[in-house]
Amino acid sequence: MKHAFLAALAATAATAFPVWAVERGEVLxxxxxxxxxxxxxxxxxxxxxxxxxxxxxxxxxxxxxxxxREAWIRARVPYQQTEVFRxxxxxxxxxxGRVNAWPxxxxxxxxxxxxxxxxxxxxxxxxxxxxxxxxxxxxxxxATRITPELLRETLHxxxxxxxxxxxxxxxxEFLLWGQDLNGHAPGAGSRPWTDYARGDDxxxxxxxxxxAYLSVVTDLLVEDLEWMASQWEEGAAARVAVTADExxxxxxxxxxxxxxSYGELAGERMRLGLMLNDPEEEHDCFSDNTHNSHxxxxxxxxxVYLGDYVRIDGTRVSGPSLAELVASQDPTLDIGMRQSLMxxxxxxxxxxSAAEAGLAYDQMLERGNAGGERLVMDGVEALIAQTRWIxxxxxxxxxxxxxxxxxxSLDNPGAVFQ
Amino acid sequence: MKHLIILAVTILCALPAxxxxxxxxxxxxxxxxxxxxxxxxxxxxxxxxxxRAAALREPFHAAFDAWLPVxxxxxxxxxxxxxxxxxxxxxxxxxxxxxxxxxxGQDPVVHDPTAYATVSxxxxxxxxxxxxxxxxxxxxxxADDFACALVRAVAGDLRAxxxxxxTAWRVEFAPLLRNAGAPDNPVYLDEAEAxxxxxxxxxxxxxxxxxxxxxxxxxxxxxxxxGRAEAWRSGRSLRNVLIATRxxxxxxxxxxxxxLPDSYAALARVEEAASRIVDPAFQDITDPQAWLRLEILQQxxxxxxxxxxxxxxxxxxxxxxxxxxxxx
Numbered sequence: 001m002k003h004a005f006l007a008a009l010a011a012t013a014a015t016a017f018p019v020w021a022v023e024r025g026e027v028l029x030x031x032x033x034x035x036x037x038x039x040x041x042x043x044x045x046x047x048x049x050x051x052x053x054x055x056x057x058x059x060x061x062x063x064x065x066x067x068x069r070e071a072w073i074r075a076r077v078p079y080q081q082t083e084v085f086r087x088x089x090x091x092x093x094x095x096x097g098r099v100n101a102w103p104x105x106x107x108x109x110x111x112x113x114x115x116x117x118x119x120x121x122x123x124x125x126x127x128x129x130x131x132x133x134x135x136x137x138x139x140x141x142x143a144t145r146i147t148p149e150l151l152r153e154t155l156h157x158x159x160x161x162x163x164x165x166x167x168x169x170x171x172x173e174f175l176l177w178g179q180d181l182n183g184h185a186p187g188a189g190s191r192p193w194t195d196y197a198r199g200d201d202x203x204x205x206x207x208x209x210x211x212a213y214l215s216v217v218t219d220l221l222v223e224d225l226e227w228m229a230s231q232w233e234e235g236a237a238a239r240v241a242v243t244a245d246e247x248x249x250x251x252x253x254x255x256x257x258x259x260x261s262y263g264e265l266a267g268e269r270m271r272l273g274l275m276l277n278d279p280e281e282e283h284d285c286f287s288d289n290t291h292n293s294h295x296x297x298x299x300x301x302x303x304v305y306l307g308d309y310v311r312i313d314g315t316r317v318s319g320p321s322l323a324e325l326v327a328s329q330d331p332t333l334d335i336g337m338r339q340s341l342m343x344x345x346x347x348x349x350x351x352x353s354a355a356e357a358g359l360a361y362d363q364m365l366e367r368g369n370a371g372g373e374r375l376v377m378d379g380v381e382a383l384i385a386q387t388r389w390i391x392x393x394x395x396x397x398x399x400x401x402x403x404x405x406x407x408x409s410l411d412n413p414g415a416v417f418q
Numbered sequence: 419m420k421h422l423i424i425l426a427v428t429i430l431c432a433l434p435a436x437x438x439x440x441x442x443x444x445x446x447x448x449x450x451x452x453x454x455x456x457x458x459x460x461x462x463x464x465x466x467x468x469x470r471a472a473a474l475r476e477p478f479h480a481a482f483d484a485w486l487p488v489x490x491x492x493x494x495x496x497x498x499x500x501x502x503x504x505x506x507x508x509x510x511x512x513x514x515x516x517x518x519x520x521x522x523g524q525d526p527v528v529h530d531p532t533a534y535a536t537v538s539x540x541x542x543x544x545x546x547x548x549x550x551x552x553x554x555x556x557x558x559x560x561a562d563d564f565a566c567a568l569v570r571a572v573a574g575d576l577r578a579x580x581x582x583x584x585t586a587w588r589v590e591f592a593p594l595l596r597n598a599g600a601p602d603n604p605v606y607l608d609e610a611e612a613x614x615x616x617x618x619x620x621x622x623x624x625x626x627x628x629x630x631x632x633x634x635x636x637x638x639x640x641x642x643x644x645g646r647a648e649a650w651r652s653g654r655s656l657r658n659v660l661i662a663t664r665x666x667x668x669x670x671x672x673x674x675x676x677x678l679p680d681s682y683a684a685l686a687r688v689e690e691a692a693s694r695i696v697d698p699a700f701q702d703i704t705d706p707q708a709w710l711r712l713e714i715l716q717q718x719x720x721x722x723x724x725x726x727x728x729x730x731x732x733x734x735x736x737x738x739x740x741x742x743x744x745x746x
Binding site: 103105120121159160162163258259261262263267271272275276277278367368384387388390391392394395400 | 537539605610614638646741
């Protein structure tokens with residue numbers, strides 16, 4: 001039935017909109033243009049976040065804290081749409097861990113009520129904000145000044161443990177919201193603005209060090225995004241890497257779409273969190289913004305296929321698309337792919353609308369919440385179905401194996417010897 | 419539609435596709451699931467008779483042994499079940515936390531076999547049982563302790579999961595693989611897709627063994643992480659590597675249309691490297707010699723993967739699809 005329906009749709013589409021042959025090179029140009037625009041938007045939004053953070057530090061108040069949180073939420077909209085550039089582009093993969101690493105043992109950074117030291121991470125309760133001097137892997141570290149080097153070189157992934165996340169969006173999120181101690185009940189983290197107050201008003205101690213940390217970590221985010229946006233400019237490395245070899249470029253596009261859909265979003269971020277019934281197993285666990293995180297990840301995947309991105313100023317970046325390329329070869333396949341992307345966006349949209357109506361994502365994960373489970377699993381299933389369509393596109397374009405996102409050791413067996 | 423037909427024809431010329439899928443199901447997956455269901459049943463029966471750790475270690479090992487040949491398959495109903503039957507790795511220590519919480523709160527869910535299925539996956543399956551049977555702090559329970567009831571609940575739930583998984587494959591999913599390309603098949607639009615799906619499982623299983631089962635504890639020569647070895651508490655780390663690797667190889671053999679001599683040789687080299695490992699729980703890898711032996715085993719598993727890729731993938735024109743472990 002479905003096939004007949006799709007075939008009919010395809011036939012309609014083919015008569016209604018004559019499909020012009022597009023060149024693979026043009027499709028890759030659009031892809032790089034979208035990457036450039038989305039990273040540039042992320043940069044712009046991060047700069048606004050930095051302004052809001054500066055205002056919070058200069059004049060701590062409920063209003064300035066709230067404004068900083070809102071700036072963070074806005075900054076996530078373009079950034080999440082760039083996640084689809086991961087997995088297929090080594091330049092992005094080598095860099096991404098500094099910017100959006102998750103999950104994190106936040107006790108590394110500041111005070112926590114739950115968590116702290118764990119089997120695998122002796123530094124999960126380090127709390128650098130409260131400890132100007134500490135020992136790390138037998139070496140004394142002087143952290144009296146909170147510097148970019150301290151966060152980036154010493155603390156981030158300290159002792160080779162990925163949960164030691166000292167930089168990026170989620171570190172900033174933790175510093176703005178604090179731990180979400182509501183479990184499966186409504187409510188996000190509720191760090192008081194007085195955590196940034198001066199003198200006697202300061203709560204939880206070390207407000208000056210906390211402010212210094214927040215300022216430095218936000219500067220680093222801006223710096224990292226500046227670098228990535230520049231990589232996609234005309235003639236720059238990331239753009240050259242995808243446009244130099246057309247098959248490799250298309251494979252990068254589809255690998256990013258498929259790996260983000262399946263292993264990362266459907267698996268690690270959605271199904272696993274749901275099955276753990278753990279309210280902290282959500283991607284934006286401090287701010288309760290996970291529904292948006294997933295939604296804009298999904299939209300990013302659709303953007304790449306459709307060759308279309310809406311910028312944060314409302315203008316559009318669009319051009320010859322992968323969709324057109326596929327349609328010129330096999331209209332039925334294109335219709336199937338589009339329909340599947342649309343079903344995913346509907347499913348992620350239902351999670352978003354339920355969350356915005358008051359059922360936060362962490363509430364959906366609760367043991368025995370059948371409605372929440374259904375919402376999340378519909379998203380998971382739609383993403384898995386979408387992955388099968390992406391595989392069909394890979395096969396139809398004759399691109400060979402999709403690159404499997406691997407560890408250093410897999411890509412470079414010599415690396416384990418170092 | 420046209421390209422689908424062309425693709426299907428290409429594959430059909432290369433090998434009797436349906437035979438490959440049938441062989442995989444009949445020779446490997448379905449009997450494997452059935453053996454696991456029987457082993458889980460025996461474990462459950464043993465737990466009902468005596469839920470103390472000493473009485474259950476042997477049937478636990480038998481159930482784990484039966485799981486591994488089919489445990490790395492992440493297709494259809496296994497996609498979800500593999501997580502609740504064998505939740506690993508668990509870098510954040512969810513398992514211990516969930517069990518501690520249930521024990522501290524004497525969670526009444528342990529008395530309701532159906533409701534236990536709603537518990538966090540960290541409190542279910544083989545790795546929860548491993549903690550309850552082998553961890554010094556959790557395994558020392560008497561017959562009347564709450565932890566004993568918890569062991570019974572986990573074992574009963576595992577039995578139900580194993581039976582449910584076998585049924586789901588036999589009734590729902592195996593027919594979808596067999597009838598790839600049928601007009602009412604929403605999952606596999608042609609036979610090549612079914613073959614690709616299985617082929618992907620073989621490669622990703624070997625990759626999981628090399629990168630996770632071996633790679634996680636291996637860490638680096640100057641920073642080995644023996645505490646990250648899979649099932650080290652029950653001393654099964656090496657056993658898991660071997661059974662999973664043999665399972666992947668058996669799947670490849672069933673899928674192939676002819677002999678795969680290179681892959682047999684590669685498997686023999688895996689076995690040979692494994693025979694040199696001294697501590698089956700990989701806890702000796704702080705010794706550089708032991709570390710190197712484990713590193714060689716990892717390389718042999720990767721060599722086997724390459725041999726299978728060359729032997730089946732290239733010959734049949736199959737490329738791997740996306741892998742459930744692709745995330746970061």
